[in-house]
Amino acid sequence: MKLNGIFPPLTTPFNQDGALALDRLKENITKYNGTGVAGYVVTGSTGEAVLLGRAEVEQVWTAARQAAGEGKILIAGTGVDSTVETIARTNRAAEIGYHVALVKTPYYYKPQMTPEAHAQHYLRVADAAKIPVLIYSVPQFTGVAVEAPTVAQLAEHPNIIGIKESSGVMQRVGEIIHRAPSSFLTLVGSATTFYPSMALGAVGGILAVADFLPELCVELYEACAKGDFDEARKLQARLIDPTITVVAKLGIPAIKFAMERVGYYGGPARRPFLPLNDAQKKEVERILEAVIGAGKRAD
Numbered sequence: 512m513k514l515n516g517i518f519p520p521l522t523t524p525f526n527q528d529g530a531l532a533l534d535r536l537k538e539n540i541t542k543y544n545g546t547g548v549a550g551y552v553v554t555g556s557t558g559e560a561v562l563l564g565r566a567e568v569e570q571v572w573t574a575a576r577q578a579a580g581e582g583k584i585l586i587a588g589t590g591v592d593s594t595v596e597t598i599a600r601t602n603r604a605a606e607i608g609y610h611v612a613l614v615k616t617p618y619y620y621k622p623q624m625t626p627e628a629h630a631q632h633y634l635r636v637a638d639a640a641k642i643p644v645l646i647y648s649v650p651q652f653t654g655v656a657v658e659a660p661t662v663a664q665l666a667e668h669p670n671i672i673g674i675k676e677s678s679g680v681m682q683r684v685g686e687i688i689h690r691a692p693s694s695f696l697t698l699v700g701s702a703t704t705f706y707p708s709m710a711l712g713a714v715g716g717i718l719a720v721a722d723f724l725p726e727l728c729v730e731l732y733e734a735c736a737k738g739d740f741d742e743a744r745k746l747q748a749r750l751i752d753p754t755i756t757v758v759a760k761l762g763i764p765a766i767k768f769a770m771e772r773v774g775y776y777g778g779p780a781r782r783p784f785l786p787l788n789d790a791q792k793k794e795v796e797r798i799l800e801a802v803i804g805a806g807k808r809a810d
Contacts, residue, residue, distance in 0.1 A: 512584075513714075514550075516729070517718060517725065518721075519721040522722055523563065524777070525778050536574050545580075552587075553571060554587060559763060560588050565600075584610050584611065587611070589614055594635050594636060598635070604642070611644070612644050617632055646665060647677070649700065650678050666691040667692075673698060674698070675717050676699055681711075684704065697713045700717050700718065702718045705732075706747040709732070719758045722775070724773075727802070756794065757795055762784070763784060
């Protein structure tokens, strides 16, 4: 399994009444199919997975599978706090046609979620999973991280093929790449550290900013892959403000609003998310104009 490239973590579209808008999801994916992305992450953090019911999750998986272009790799977010339920979801995603499972760390019972507890969770999931497993470490949401010694231990399992490391801490990314076998795949979830992570040996990114700037993210990946680091630094710089402000500061409602502004369907985020106010919308629009304008000037 090769996971080189850019994978947008797809947003889950809702109608104004809060119901799933699966046709809109298919429309978005049809547009993404032509942008050069390597595949899609479905029902990850940006997909509001924790706000979806189990039946809704399967509906989203099915719709995305139907719309994905030929050759696109499909990664399903299957991780929940229960090991048993994670295994069940992972194997259901396999039945639907997904290629890889993205399994986030259990986190609710934090005092007991030790490195050993995490290791045992991932090993049991990997033993039972019908598709390969990606570790998903996202401490800004879960409050717990998978550190390099545990990653190196888990990387020995033949069905644990890599990690999505979303902390944005370069020391952690570098240590994981250094300690894990060369066949282990490191993808980053923070666009602000994409270029230096690629320089250290990461193979790609699962980047929320790619939901509304997919071509720019693909350009950055291609520049890194070719070793054109001068170009990569310029492209990386253009992604800083969208990532820090739209993705990290304002979150999913802003990602969806930005998608609307560049021709995708965004729609509302589910409660308890609040809609953007007018000042926040203007901030997103200002950033988009600056990024897109810089691209036109470069051309």
